[in-house]
Amino acid sequence: MPTSTWFRLNVAQRERVVNAAMREFGTHGFSTGSLSSIALEAEIPESVLLRYFNDKQELFAYVCDDVCRRVREEMERRVGGLDFDQPFEDWLVDVFCEWSEFIADHPLERGMTAAGTHELDTGVRGLVRETTNQHYLQIIEPMLQLWRDAGKIRADADSQVLTTLALMLFQHVALAPYYDGIDSVLGLYGQSVEEQRPVIRQLVAGLGPLFSVG
Amino acid sequence: MPTSTWFRLNVAQRERVVNAAMREFGTHGFSTGSLSSIALEAEIPESVLLRYFNDKQELFAYVCDDVCRRVREEMERRVGGLDFDQPFEDWLVDVFCEWSEFIADHPLERGMTAAGTHELDTGVRGLVRETTNQHYLQIIEPMLQLWRDAGKIRADADSQVLTTLALMLFQHVALAPYYDGIDSVLGLYGQSVEEQRPVIRQLVAGLGPLFSVG
Amino acid sequence: MPTSTWFRLNVAQRERVVNAAMREFGTHGFSTGSLSSIALEAEIPESVLLRYFNDKQELFAYVCDDVCRRVREEMERRVGGLDFDQPFEDWLVDVFCEWSEFIADHPLERGMTAAGTHELDTGVRGLVRETTNQHYLQIIEPMLQLWRDAGKIRADADSQVLTTLALMLFQHVALAPYYDGIDSVLGLYGQSVEEQRPVIRQLVAGLGPLFSVG
């Protein structure tokens, strides 16, 4: 947990620090990311940064958590605004498009998503990935349940498999356009939000048999 | 590319170096992995290590490539030995089981798979992931084509989507049992090869509608 | 000298601070002991601690002095309670036993004794050791004089030498049981109060010729 000093800090300063940390960790990951770079960009002395957070891990964990929370809130808002009367398949396309747009508009959050996902150090990853996944799951699972209850998903679909796939695809759609070497098949790398749209449609259509009724 | 000295080296020495590097990079990743640890374990001076490879990146890239090649060869051998007369779904289960077993038996290769997949640094990842994926693709794609030609995969299935999914699942099955926080749904983490089997069957069955004919 | 604020403080708070400081300095010595640890344990902000004492040295000196004073009072009380009619040698054994017991029961005071004795920094040690020694001397010297006047110590004994020896032995008996490497000959390290008794008797007996009459 951050120190009490951190929580008493004014919002602007907090934001400067969090942004700097997102940028650094998002670019270089936890172990290679450097506290001094963060402090430099936040325009505070390194020692001050370490009065806000007891150590590097604590800062990383805090920023991860913060990002997750904000991502989740925003995505819940966006998904909540979608049209529930359309067919499931179209709705799913909309969800992924919202996600793709959000990620495009939020490079820092995207970076942290990558950093959390890619951390190798067990201790650090432990702090992060489980939480992240839980956040995503708490969006995905209730949604699927809703559609299933409405009879718009085939009754014999395996929920766990669907959820697992969804988690994978969210990560894929978030990262593949920005990190090369991830998607060698659909060619997402380097594509704009608009260009991603048909690929998303292709993906969802391809997965259609998994859920489409009748 | 490694120096000419490297290629003139006797096999045993080369193996010692590659093994040490796999262990180190596989455990700590590229940026956190240390050349001195590798040199120490390979029982050569650090300076000698850097006569074999011009710098850290080169060593990493070489080892990644080497691992990929060996993994591919071994997997081609194993998949080639499977029964082609059984239903596609059963065959697919067999493939993933072979993969799961191979990964379990080769911790060093598994570590490098993780290291390659998780590297954040663009420069380094570029060297690695594309190659890795190409290796996998060259196993997966011809196989799928074969089954499709044999009429055992529904004609309207989207090959690209299937391939993308396959790539994702191979990574998932390889890493989720060994790194926590990756699979929060199926609970693969910590499972033995035997315990993974039913989960693999569940996954393939869940994906059944994607390819099953009729 | 502590600030005026310090002296206006309520007793409980003062005690908390002194105890925390004793524990910290007694464990780590002056230069390695940390003000923030002391403040933490005393449950006051570091800045408040430095309103009580102008700097670290001042706090250390104060605590040393405080400890000395209390040690001296207690030892005077204890020694005053001993039987003056027994032979000098027996009385001396009693004195060292009381001391050994007191030290065993007061780990904080023991720690500070060690810290004062072992400080290397000239500036700091100067503040401390002279005072400490004076306290001890003011117990030892009058006692020896008393016994000498009573004719129970040989007339030709060199008082200065006896006193010097006494000082050394008090320190030895206080520290050797708790810090290894101090006593390699008698094996005091790790001994309980009861186990120390025979060693003390051995020491006093061995020194017997120095003072025993006739």
Place this chain on the structure above:
Amino acid sequence: MPTSTWFRLNVAQRERVVNAAMREFGTHGFSTGSLSSIALEAEIPESVLLRYFNDKQELFAYVCDDVCRRVREEMERRVGGLDFDQPFEDWLVDVFCEWSEFIADHPLERGMTAAGTHELDTGVRGLVRETTNQHYLQIIEPMLQLWRDAGKIRADADSQVLTTLALMLFQHVALAPYYDGIDSVLGLYGQSVEEQRPVIRQLVAGLGPLFSVG
């Protein structure tokens, strides 16, 4: 143990490092002594210093040991040169005078003696004091045995007590003249070698009854 690099180093360089370390540790002790100061004085980069010794403790332990060894050799030489035909008391005075002279001429060694003796940290002190004492003991004990066998020490003297006293006195004579607050009785502080002589004589004479025959 120092690294192999250290042992292959030329003598001059080694001496520069050891001297710098003696000066620093001897002045400030282990925990307060700084590697960068040592490196600075030895005119090598700090990183080079840490290629000779794996860490601070190792350097400290090495220097302590080195000092002990040299001190012991020199003292064995000096004591061996003394006249064995004089009375024990005179011989003892000579020994302490040699010691006092040696310490006066070797400020660096004196400092390290103090540093070893005064280290509070258990881990570090463990490395040092026991060894130091053993070195001293291996000079003192055989000597006492020799004199006792020659019948020049009273048969009923307690050897252990004599040895313990000797160890204390060697330390006292070594440090009291240079660190104030140690000797408040005999006034050794600040005295030259010549001025120390009569005090030594007084000490030995005062202890006379402990060993003098008849």
Place this chain on the structure above:
DNA sequence: AATGAATGAGAGTTCATTCAT
């Protein structure tokens, strides 16, 4: 008077790489 915040200096240690032999 109390106290939270800020801070520069410095600590020990690791590292990839270069250089000289």
Place this chain on the structure above:
DNA sequence: GATGAATGAACTCTCATTCAT
């Protein structure tokens, strides 16, 4: 070609103290 040595830059983290409120 093999290798020991050197090295500067960077790292995280701690500390006693000062300042502003």
